[in-house]
Amino acid sequence: MGMEGIGARVARKEDKRFITGKGKYTDDMVVPGMKQAHFVRSPHAHAKIVSIDTSAAEKMPGVIGILNGAQLSEDAIGNIICGWMIHSKDGSPMNMGVWRPLAQDTVRYVGDAIAIVVADTKAQARDAAEAVVIEYETLPVVTSAVDALKDGAPQLHANAPGNLIYDWEIGDAAATDAAIAAAAHVTEMKIINNRLVPNPMEPRAALGVYDEGEDHYTLWTTSQNPHVARLVLSAFYNVAPENKLRVIAPDVGGGFGSKIYIYPEEIVCLWASKRTGVPVKWNCDRTEAFLTDAHGRDHVSTVKMAFDANNRITGFKVDTIANLGAYMSLFSSSVPTYLYATLLSGQYNIPAIHANVRTVYTNTVPVDAYRGAGRPEATYLLERTMETAARELGVTPAELRRTNFIREFPHQTPVIMCYDAGDYEASLSAAMKASDYDGFPARKAEAKSRGKLRGIGMSCYIEACGIAPSAAVGSLGAGVGLWESAEVRVNAVGTVEVLTGSHSHGQGHETTFAQLVAGRFGVGIDSVSIVHGDTDKVQMGMGTYGSRSGAVGMSAVVKALDKVEAKAKKIAAHLMEADESDIVIENGELKVAGTDKSVPWFQMALAAYTAHNLPEGMEPGLKEGAFYDPSNFTFPAGCYICEVEVDPDTGKTEIVQFVAADDFGKIINPMIVEGQVHGGLAQGIGQALLEGAHYDPDSGQLLTASYMDYTMPRADDLPSFQVSTTETVCPSNPLGIKGCGEAGAIGSPPALINAITDAIGNNDLTMPATSQRVWAALASAR
Amino acid sequence: MYATNYHRASSVEDAVKLASSNDEAKYLSGGQTLLPTMKQRLAAPSDLVDLRHVSEMKGISVNGGKIRIGAATTHAEVANSAEIARACPALAHLAAHIGDPHVRHMGTIGGSIANNDPAADYPAGLLALGATIVTNTRSIAADDFFTGMFETALEDGELIVAVEITAPAKCGYAKFPNPASRYALTGVFVARQGDGSVRVAVTGAGSDGVFRQADMEQALASNFSAGALDGVTVDDSDLMADIHASSAYRANLVKVMAKRAVAAAG
């Protein structure tokens, strides 16, 4: 393992530049002749555009150009697409409504982009945008998915009657219904998963540069996956062919999913650069981010869980309505289907599962993947239902879970997934011990003496990371493969560059990826540079989301390192006149095992490049690439236990203890993993306690469009987390790692709501469990 | 933000003159309300007259129970003042719980009451304490000053110079913060004068801004204890309802916070 290798608690290399303000983000980029853009956006949630008059605005100071959808169509710029085809249960393809990068006839949510103004300064662009006169004919509005399905609801897209995008199902309906009919007990619930705004620290930005001399485009953008952006921009949006388009995602200040997608602004800035003849920079402000970044979650579900007389689950039936907003964003269709319903077996042996999912258009910003993407929604259903069932059946929550745990692997669920490894008992026991679960009654009594209501709740989650293999996701409708690429370049002095198709926007790849190399070759992590985020440097990659960088991205690096190691050993063997099978790499040296003969790493590298003395027929140089396509998802799992105290006078909840026991397989850097868990927990607690996007149902205005009204979790809302790990090695990838980026956000909401409902003795509580809601639930329970 | 002209006033007289020379001028104190509003282009003053360097408008003095706080005194200065802590501890507590450290080191008492946000903390304090607002032209009793949501008795161009308070015998403030903005979802300030009279002012809850709670004042005048409020019912018909709290929840908070304020007053 070594001081800096796999498993070492190495401080993050990238943090120095981040915390000293030296990071270089898209908005820091300056190119000669660069101008500033501002978008004219719809103030209405649903309206026909009658006319657009830019004549006064064009005469404003500093204005270089104002472009709208008509010009975009002249240049045959394509519609924004959803890249994952889902078929309804009747076999028909999903109803994808037309999404123009600049709305031409109809606007469908507040913030829908209509025109771009390019001017010398930001203020001038904004001034001119205010002078663009648009005449609208307003249309009726619908913001809730349930309402959008009702007869007589306002209709958003002509090709989606009843606003229905698809009506999809998975699992065995007949078997599940039969299980429910024959059950000794059925637990039924209606469960809402609240809509969230991702809020990465850095708002989105784009800088489009067209070089007329080369007929070449460059886009700097806040992207989690610049190669996918380039692919889509060239293949579907018709902006430029791939060989004429370079996409760079420099430092990116968080994404949480919201920066996976290719948004209208990026397309338009790039295209506008050619139309106006100047480089076009756009940087959104926070309220613009609230209005236009893809939101997350927004499900309404009913569930029925059937038990036999021994409290074994015999069937689980789910009906979900998911709000996808006004248009279908890039991966939106996959989130409430294959990223969601395939996880409905959780950690449990469930013989029959059936889920029906209807996705719906509404006059709200598009909804797509947000940290966890589908898996938090599935976990919330299961773990709220399990806790509720335990209360109804009169058994402890732990006992009910233990009765139903999957204990043999591999385990094929009725909903596609085949779990490769896990030990759910281990994480449950670890969490119960760490939380002193057995001591809870005494703590509850002590809290009561202080006038506080104390409650405890747990959640046993499973998730699927590293979505794969490519052939399988292709058969389920994905428009891309989900492999990853890597290239390892050993320089002539032995330093190493690792090029990866993954993208780091807070995850710490510059450290963890370097640790792989350090552990392997004994070079210091400071001698290893990680190159990512530039389509001119890294040939192709799929980017970072779904906790895939470790399980998939690092596996590609390992494959490339294997090839480098093999060649390095050949060279060393040749230099020392030994057999290559006797060469071992230790502490930065290539040694002949059992002898005192050795060649330092750097000397071997130099030999590769001087090429004065290489084995017969060997090419000079030391550089290898690899593509890695996983054989399966990975399945991180764990147990979270939350303890709260509720103030009965105000309904305010205080989290007094939060324990996490996660199984992430092998861990590369425990400190970074803990950081990921802390951040995930903060987001999950934010969802459960504080956050929620509210649209006014009549006007479609976003009422929570700033931090004055949208409650982000802050340090004083959170307890000091007690995190720990258990380990079952993942058999499906060379490092045995599972991924840790989303677990916290997936597992924590049900633990928290289970704790609050335990404290107040009323199970009818919707997220976010604000003080007002808890107080009202207490009042109605009295 | 739209372009604007910046002026630094050197005296009260200078400030008033600078402001009156332009119709669209505005006083700039801590800028914690005005600047965000300008950034959102919801306000567009042609000229800003900065008050933070006017020495007569800054600082705290306490003289035999007479407290004077300059209008340009920051929340942090009030929160950390040993004299205020002695003479009117609940006011220091109130100032210490406004916004965050950045806001407290910039925002000022004059700016806060001139703005009279229905969820701001100071209006409750000054109303309960029966403070006097001193302007460049007159003195205004708090009862007459706060006239409604974002409304005050200030005339165009009138400048708040200071706030004067008679130290109460007892006072307490309890605030239930809005989880997002951390302004008061409901805040109640309770003050008992030496003669036994009690004033109770409520912020964050009223549909027309800060108000006095007469029933509570009466109950507390005869028995200054939290228990005395048990019998008081808070009518929710004039209370605000929004995405953060229903009027019924606010009515509950008015009572709970009032009891906590009395308990804090000791």
Ligand SMILES: Cc1cc2nc3c(=O)[nH]c(=O)nc-3n(C[C@H](O)[C@H](O)[C@H](O)COP(=O)(O)OP(=O)(O)OC[C@H]3O[C@@H](n4cnc5c(N)ncnc54)[C@H](O)[C@@H]3O)c2cc1C
């Ligand atoms: C993030 C954040 C959180 C906050 N939280 C709270 C909170 O919890 N509780 C709370 O009470 N407040 C809160 N505030 C508001 C803060 O307390 C400000 O101090 C206050 O709203 C305005 O004071 P200011 O000195 O910044 O005034 P400015 O913003 O400079 O001015 C506000 C208005 O008052 C006028 N004005 C200023 N001074 C005078 C004067 N002397 N005479 C006449 N008119 C004048 C200005 O022209 C302007 O119209 C918060 C603000 C922010 C940004």
